[in-house]
Amino acid sequence: MEKTVDWEQTALISELNQGKELAKQLLNHLHPSSSNETREFLVSKILSCYEKALSSLNWGEQPKPMTSILESPRSFANSSPRSAGSDQDSKHRDVYKKRKTLPRWTEQVKVCSGTGLEGPVDDGYSWRKYGQKDILGANFPRGYYRCTHRHGQGCLATKLVQRSDEDPNILEVTYRGRHTCSQSSRLNVASAPLKSPRLTENKNNHHHHHHHAQQQKLKEKPAQEIGCNVAARLTVKTEGLEAREEDDIFPSFSFSLTPIGSENEDAILFCESMLENNFMGSLSPTFLSPATSDSNMFPMSPFSEEVLAIEKL
DNA sequence: TTTATTTGACCCCA
DNA sequence: TGGGGTCAAATAAA
Numbered sequence: 001m002e003k004t005v006d007w008e009q010t011a012l013i014s015e016l017n018q019g020k021e022l023a024k025q026l027l028n029h030l031h032p033s034s035s036n037e038t039r040e041f042l043v044s045k046i047l048s049c050y051e052k053a054l055s056s057l058n059w060g061e062q063p064k065p066m067t068s069i070l071e072s073p074r075s076f077a078n079s080s081p082r083s084a085g086s087d088q089d090s091k092h093r094d095v096y097k098k099r100k101t102l103p104r105w106t107e108q109v110k111v112c113s114g115t116g117l118e119g120p121v122d123d124g125y126s127w128r129k130y131g132q133k134d135i136l137g138a139n140f141p142r143g144y145y146r147c148t149h150r151h152g153q154g155c156l157a158t159k160l161v162q163r164s165d166e167d168p169n170i171l172e173v174t175y176r177g178r179h180t181c182s183q184s185s186r187l188n189v190a191s192a193p194l195k196s197p198r199l200t201e202n203k204n205n206h207h208h209h210h211h212h213a214q215q216q217k218l219k220e221k222p223a224q225e226i227g228c229n230v231a232a233r234l235t236v237k238t239e240g241l242e243a244r245e246e247d248d249i250f251p252s253f254s255f256s257l258t259p260i261g262s263e264n265e266d267a268i269l270f271c272e273s274m275l276e277n278n279f280m281g282s283l284s285p286t287f288l289s290p291a292t293s294d295s296n297m298f299p300m301s302p303f304s305e306e307v308l309a310i311e312k313l
Numbered sequence: 314t315t316t317a318t319t320t321g322a323c324c325c326c327a
Numbered sequence: 328t329g330g331g332g333t334c335a336a337a338t339a340a341a
Binding site for chain 1: 316317318319320
């Protein structure tokens with residue numbers, strides 16, 4: 001068993017190192033004179049490396065897409081209101097239990113903007129708000145979001161967005177579950193153009209708000225109108241990783257192509273910082289943390305989000 | 314017309 | 328029993 005693990009680890013390190021080298025090469029091609037084909041080729045190679053790396057982590061063994069387990073978690077509830085037969089009740093309970101075991105991690109996202117208005121924190125996924133609650137002891141309401149593809153693809157990823165009491169500029173984003181939808185593996189997630197301006201919470205991002213009513217009235221401006229927004233991931237805190245499905249915490253690797261060619265400087269800075277942090281070549285738990293393996297590690301949205309520091313707590 | 318958000322009500326669990 | 332999480336009807340926006 002040990003040997004298998006060692007071998008896998010070696011293979012993993014090898015793939016990641018290869019990815020690192022390819023990223024360096026890509027870095028050298030982030031010049032207008034370099035062809036797109038070359039870049040795309042390098043990106044595909046990098047992705048291939050990560051695919052292999054993930055495979056060596058027995059990636060393919062788990063994601064028994066929640067779809068099969070929880071397909072339409074509410075399907076039974078649809079057929080009959082909330083409480084039907086005892087059988088359905090138990091199914092309902094199973095759903096709650098299952099959700100309880102989902103991996104969970106929190107990011108603190110600092111949101112600020114040069115314009116005085118604050119815009120959406122685009123983490124590369126499309127979310128749909130399904131609820132908002134006032135939380136006891138919190139000054140700001142908590143927003144509940146789920147993956148847009150919940151019904152279409154049975155993606156159970158959800159996130160909770162809570163504005164920090166201490167610093168309203170900080171959003172505490174708690175992610176739950178891994179994306180099993182196609183967007184989790186597509187390349188261009190982060191470039192998804194501004195998605196719905198309704199990616200809320202952020203809409204409510206007026207720094208003067210201390211009252212929910214005010215926040216809710218503050219109807220967001222479309223992100224496009226907001227201008228340069230900067231959202232910086234400050235910290236990443238993993239929780240509930242003891243959950244049995246720890247292996248379920250790795251979303252497919254996502255990589256933004258957007259900056260290439262268009263935002264070369266940003267891309268270069270980004271890549272450099274990633275390389276400096278030895279991001280590609282490290283097997284540290286930080287890398288393996290769900291949050292860092294999420295596309296959130298690459299918040300290179302059109303909003304020029306920057307990763308300042310990621311710290312596993 | 315379609316898609317997303319709001320919001321009151323419901324459910325589970327500590 | 329109350330707080331947190333979720334649903335789904337109503338509403339708003341595109």
